[in-house]
Amino acid sequence: MAEKPHTPLLDTVRTPADLRALPREQLRQLADELRTEVIDAVSCTGGHLGAGLGVVELTVALHAVFDTPHDRIIWDVGHQAYPHKILTGRRERIRTLRQKDGLSGFTRRAESEYDPFGAGHSSTSISAGLGMAVASEHLGTPRNVVAVIGDGAMSAGMAYEAMNNAGDMDARLVVILNDNDMSIAPPTGALRAYLAQLVSSPAYRGTRDAAKSIVSKLPKPLHEPARKTEEFARSFFTGGTLFEELGFYYVGPIDGHNLDHLLPVLDNVLEMEKGPILIHVVTKKGKGYAPAEDSADKYHGVSKFNVITGAQAKTPSNAPSYTSVFAETLIQEAKADPRVVAVTAAMPSGTGLDKFAELFPDRIYDVGIAEQHAVTFAAGLASEGMRPFCAIYSTFLQRAYDQVIHDVAIQGLPVRFAIDRAGFVGADGPTHAGNYDSAYLGAVPGIVQMAAADEAELRHMVATATAYDAGPISFRYPRGDGMGVDMPARGEILPIGKGRILRQGSTVALLSYGTRLGEVLAAADKLAALGFNPTIADARFMKPLDEDLIASLAGNHDVLITTEEGGLGGYGSHVATFLASNGLLDGKVRFRPLMIPDRFDEHSSQGDMYAAAGLDRAGIVATALKTLGYDDAAMKAALAQA
Structure with missing residues (x-):
């Protein structure tokens, strides 16, 4: 086993209170050791690397200045928070990140008092922080609330909705814009840092307040021009006019890796009596680790890797990933049809569309973390005769549900929804689980829903979606x-x-929707070893249901079991409704739906999660035997025999 990094100063810090007791001249060393610890820990576990490395100095500075956990720090999105976890009493468990029974890869309220708000999805911090700040005023508990928003999260409309609301209030809210992609106004060294300190200083604010008092005595027609003049003069040197217009006092931009710049500005902000305030901090994703700096996208999320070389450990596979099959098939369809275009919400590589972009750079649209806009944008494309594929993870498509209904389905527009990461996602846990799209889309009239049983079926479904112009159509596939x-x-x-x-058989019918089909086939082999000859069917479609197939299976078998990688309200629920509505449950058939349980499952491996849900081959066999009347002892003996 490789030796852990040498971190003598970090070894003395168990909580932020220990950090605040250190002389400030030692915080640079602490930040260097913290960065080394993050790199080493993630190399052992995998996870989100680049974003955390970019906020090491900012994390140290925030905990040095603010009185956490009394003061609240919200990390948006939570995968920036690995350094924060190390400094807040979780260092001993940091190498359990994203492992079963280990630390979450995101902030989580149940995990630590230093995580005041969970953030797996982006762009929620300003809304939550404003709520906390207002609550502290109502409860008479003065505290600072800091929302650290970055890694593209400011591209989502929700952030601006919250800022618009906060700008109209005097709540004590500090927003730190972690600008790790493209600086709105690039920092230019010492002068920029000096100006940031100046405009956040008590002297400047005192002068500004005195000027406001003088202006208030001037005739009213001169008030607005005077305000605009001061704002222009400050923004000329510092930038930030947009945030000023939203009602925030803007400070920055400043170098987010320079503690000599960060600490004085945060000290000044701490003395400000009212908010809201926005501090624009410019950081580099992957800072301090050359492979991550050179390839920010590749090292955003990583598997286990060699710290020295940066080489990631990849489990060899003889099969392509579902994501790559989708991308390659879409490329085929786009070559044959110039109307095919692709839309993604800040996930070009995650959805495989980076490959599409290489060949069709003018036919792919990355709209940023803006799923609502992505769906309605795709609807606009479809309304003019294009064939848009809106490729969004299941967990993120939830954020655009109104647009799916109002802008796509009601108007019958042929938007194609490619739903990646359907079902359990393993280490990313409940915030990213794709358990709900079957149910939430299943309630929408007029949408066709498909689920691929394997990679060949996925290829057929991409082709089917391309050709389908009668309305919206979706297909789902797993990670x-x-x-x-x-x-x-x-x-x-x-x-x-x-x-x-x-397979045509008798007695037991196993009807699969999605990629549980592999486990269904394995379960069928086990049942065959016990003397049964089950029928195996692949549903392919949830909407419209293949009612003839379901009626036939129910009429010719004693037991009908459905399997799916979705939750309550999905395929099994639709089958049950059809059977009950048509009196098909009144005969001999006993129907059992197998689905993801109605609970939030914590992160683990995908295999372990499906086994716990009874959706592996053992769980399917056990359900079949129990439904056939086996008691526990007989079932145990039968399973041992199989």
Whole structure:
């Protein structure tokens, strides 16, 4: 086992109170050691690396100046918070990040009093922080509330909605814009740092307040010109007019890696009596680790890696990932049809569309972390005859539900929804689980819903979606690699609303929706070893349901079991509604839906999560035997035999 890094100063810091007891001249060394610890820890666990490395100095400065946990710090998004976790009593567990029963990869209220708000999705911090600040006023508990928003989170409209609201109030709110991508007004060294300190200083603010008092005595027609003059003079040197217009007192931009710049500004802000205030901090994603600095996108989220070389450990696979199959198939369709375009919300590489962009740079649109806009933008494209594919993770599509209904479905516009990361996502945990899209889209009239059983089926579904112009259509597929099936050269257009029977049997029918099909086939083999000959069917479609297939299975079998990688309200619920509504549960068939349980499951491996949900081969066999009347002892004996 490799030796842990040498961190003598960090070893003395167990809580932020220990940090605040250090002489400030030692904080540079502390930051260097903290960065080394983050790199070493993530190399062991995998996780989000670049964003955390970019906020090391900022994290140290915030805990040095603010009285945490009484003062609140909200990290947006939470994957910036690995250095924060190390400094707030969780260093001994930092190498359990994203592992079963280990630390979450995001901030989490239940994990620490230093995490006042959970943030797996982005752009929520200013809204939550404003609520906390207002609550502290109501409760008479003075405290500072700091929202650190960055890593693209300011591209989402919710952040500006919150700022617009906060700018109209006097709540004590500090927003730190962690600008780690493109500086709104690039810092220019010592002069910029000096100006930031100047405009945040008591002397400047005192002069400004005195000037305001003088202006108030002038005739009213001169008030607004005087305000504009002061604002222009300050923004000329410092930038930030947009934030000033939203009602924030703007400070910056400043170098987020220079503690000599950060600490005086934060000290000054601490003395300000009223908010809201925005501090513009410019950082470099991956700072201090050359591989991450050179390839910010590649090192945003990493698997385990070699600290010296930066090489990430990849488990070899004989099958392509579902994401890559989607991208390659979409490229095929785009070559044949110039109307095919792609839309993504800040996830070009995560959705595989970076490959599409290489060939069709004028036919891909990355709209930023703005899922609502992405969906309505795609609706506009579709309304003019284009064939847009809106590729968004299941967990993020939740954020655009109103747009799916109002802007797409009601108008019957043929937007194609490519829903990546369907089902459990493993180490990213409950905030990123794709458990709900089957249910929330299933309630929307007029949308076609498909789920790929394997990578070949995914290719067919991309082709089917391309050709479908009658309204919105979606297809879902999980994180990870396919099953290793033979791949067709081109996708085939599937008949809408029709499933397929893979094995014809009797007594037990196993009806799969999605990639649980591999486990269903394995479960069928185990049941065959016990003397049963189950029927295996792949639903392919949830909407419209293949009612003929379901009715046939229910009428010719004693047991009908559905499996899916979704929660309550999904495929099994739709099948149950159809069976009950048509009196098909009144006969001999016993129906059992297997789905993701109605709970939030903590992070673990995908395999462990599906096993705990009863959606692996053992769980499917156990459900079949129990439904057939086996008691616990008989079931245990049968499972041992199989």
